[in-house]
Amino acid sequence: xxxxxxxxLGFIYSLLALGVFITFRVMNIPDLTADGSFTLGLAVSAxxxxxxxxxxxxxxxxxxGAAAGIVTGFLQTKAGIHPxxxxxxxxxxxxxxxxxxxxxxxxxxxxxVPTVFSVFQNAFPGLERSAARLCLTFFLAAASAAALVWFFxxxxxxxxxxxxxxxxxxxxxxxxxxxxxxxxLAIANAFVGLAGAALAQYQGYADINSGAGIxxxxxxxxxxxxxxxxxxxxxxxxxxAALGAxxxxxxxxxxxxxxxxxxxxxxxxxxxxxxxxxxSPKARAALKGLRPRxxxxxx
Numbered sequence: 001x002x003x004x005x006x007x008x009l010g011f012i013y014s015l016l017a018l019g020v021f022i023t024f025r026v027m028n029i030p031d032l033t034a035d036g037s038f039t040l041g042l043a044v045s046a047x048x049x050x051x052x053x054x055x056x057x058x059x060x061x062x063x064x065g066a067a068a069g070i071v072t073g074f075l076q077t078k079a080g081i082h083p084x085x086x087x088x089x090x091x092x093x094x095x096x097x098x099x100x101x102x103x104x105x106x107x108x109x110x111x112x113v114p115t116v117f118s119v120f121q122n123a124f125p126g127l128e129r130s131a132a133r134l135c136l137t138f139f140l141a142a143a144s145a146a147a148l149v150w151f152f153x154x155x156x157x158x159x160x161x162x163x164x165x166x167x168x169x170x171x172x173x174x175x176x177x178x179x180x181x182x183x184x185l186a187i188a189n190a191f192v193g194l195a196g197a198a199l200a201q202y203q204g205y206a207d208i209n210s211g212a213g214i215x216x217x218x219x220x221x222x223x224x225x226x227x228x229x230x231x232x233x234x235x236x237x238x239x240x241a242a243l244g245a246x247x248x249x250x251x252x253x254x255x256x257x258x259x260x261x262x263x264x265x266x267x268x269x270x271x272x273x274x275x276x277x278x279x280s281p282k283a284r285a286a287l288k289g290l291r292p293r294x295x296x297x298x299x
Contacts, residue, residue: 004130006253010246011137012198013221015144017245018238019065019191020218022148025241027164027184029076032087032215034192036094037068039211041193043101046108046206054116058197065193066186068094073182098208108206115201133202140198144191145242149235151187160184161234192218213267220270221245223278 016038023031041061048057068090075086102108121132151157163170163180170177192214200206225244252266261269 002253003250004134006249007246008130008133008137008202010249011134011141012195012202013217013249014141014242014245015191015195015198016214016218017221017225017241018144018148019188019195020215021222021238021241022160022184022188022191024219024222025164025237026161027181027188029083029181029185030087031069031072031185031188032084033068033072033090033094033185033189034215034218035211035213036091036098037065037189037192037211038196038214039098039208040068040094040101041065041196042200042206042210043098043108043196043208044193045197045200046110047101047103049110049113049115049201050108052114054114054119054201057201058116058194061197061200062190062194065196066190068193069185069187069189070182072189073185076185077178077181095208102206102208106208110201110204110206115204116198117201137198137202140194141242144194145238148191148238152234152238156180156183160187213270216267216270216274217248218245219274221248223274224248224251 016034020031020034023029041064044064045054045057045061048054048060071093072086072090075081075089076083079086081089099106117133117136120136121127121129124132127135152161159170159175159180160183162173163175163177163184167177170180196211199210221244222241223244224247225240225242228240228243228247248270255261255266255269256263
């Protein structure tokens with residue numbers, strides 16, 4: 001069981017979990033843009049690496065992910081399209097965009113190409129390859145989580161949280177709720193794009209189908225993070241969402257190590273976990289209704 005590799009992937013996918021957390025938990029928006037914005041960040045990062053600019057690849061992947069979120073936001077707010085359909089439209093259109101970015105090739109290889117991981121390892125030759133990757137992925141995850149904690153304390157962050165809690169109240173307070181929604185989708189997909197950009201350089205290739213079903217991975221990570229006991233403060237909730245991705249990758253590694261089922265069944269298991277978690281409130285309510293009521297004491 002490769003614990004170090006699972007931790008490295010977990011820290012990368014924690015960026016994805018932060019993005020899904022913003023849309024799914026904070027804004028209560030079912031956003032499917034992540035499948036396309038994740039691959040967009042991955043493709044853009046790979047192209048920049050091939051041109052010899054790996055750090056610019058991370059930044060460009062983040063910005064392109066944010067642009068995809070803005071498109072979805074405008075479809076929802078200005079075109080009046082249902083959030084699910086808006087995400088599907090953006091995701092579908094991004095498939096062609098991603099192919100165009102990759103030069104009409106379904107995959108790009110980064111073998112022998114400088115990446116942020118190789119640059120970091122060369123800067124610290126005393127570190128082993130695995131240790132260098134672990135340090136860099138942890139730094140990306142920690143810095144992203146800290147940035148999100150700081151953002152939620154800003155004026156825009158507070159408006160975003162308020163809009164997710166009660167959009168009618170936000171409108172009554174003369175706050176542009178549509179602009180807040182667009183900003184939330186942009187920030188969320190910026191994290192998703194960064195996750196894709198980091199994954200491309202970590203695994204050494206970009207594939208057009210890398211983002212298929214990635215929303216389920218993000219949801220599973222967020223839900224697993226909610227299992228961790230924490231206080232209600234935003235910093236603890238965000239950290240738990242990020243840690244949920246690490247737990248998810250460790251569970252996947254454990255299942256593969258124990259050989260419970262073949263690797264191609266992982267997405268099905270993830271979908272099953274998410275379905276159970278989402279259905280649990282209704283199941284608990286139904287169980288409460290089946291419990292016999294206590295008889296009133298005799299007068």
